[in-house]
Amino acid sequence: MIKYSFKCSNGHEFDSWIQSADALDKLKSSGMISCAICGDTNVERALMTPQVRPAKNKATRKENRPLSGPLTTSEQAFMNLRAKIEANTEDVGSNFANEARAIHEGEAEERGIRGKATAKEVKKLVEDGINITPLPWSDRKTN
Numbered sequence: 001m002i003k004y005s006f007k008c009s010n011g012h013e014f015d016s017w018i019q020s021a022d023a024l025d026k027l028k029s030s031g032m033i034s035c036a037i038c039g040d041t042n043v044e045r046a047l048m049t050p051q052v053r054p055a056k057n058k059a060t061r062k063e064n065r066p067l068s069g070p071l072t073t074s075e076q077a078f079m080n081l082r083a084k085i086e087a088n089t090e091d092v093g094s095n096f097a098n099e100a101r102a103i104h105e106g107e108a109e110e111r112g113i114r115g116k117a118t119a120k121e122v123k124k125l126v127e128d129g130i131n132i133t134p135l136p137w138s139d140r141k142t143n
Helices: 021-029 073-087 096-104 119-127
Strands: 002-008 013-018 043-045 090-093 113-115
Touching: 002 021, 013 021, 090 096, 096 113, 096 119
Parallel strands: 090 113
Antiparallel strands: 002 013, 002 043
């Protein structure tokens, strides 16, 4: 498997794992690769940086912070941003696309909302000029 970086014609960047370079060519020629954010099928490979593994030598390896350690400044800032967004928006769950459209068309009270939408729903909202922003976290529970 090869991790490729892509960029759509709307400027969104995303990564995807593809089985091989040949598989990438087949997927691209059949229009099977689309933007993970807006669904645009006009995507190109983006410039990628190689992933180089550091030496396994203990002297050159940085000590890892334990998972239970204090948060870094950026982790704390991210958590604060998430808390602020969640405190100032209403979670409408899987009804997000319908509620966003109703607000846009003036059929529902204007307010900040968040929720879940399928790629198809997101693409249709963007095509219809409804401004949305994907949130960089998931509510999925992990063990």
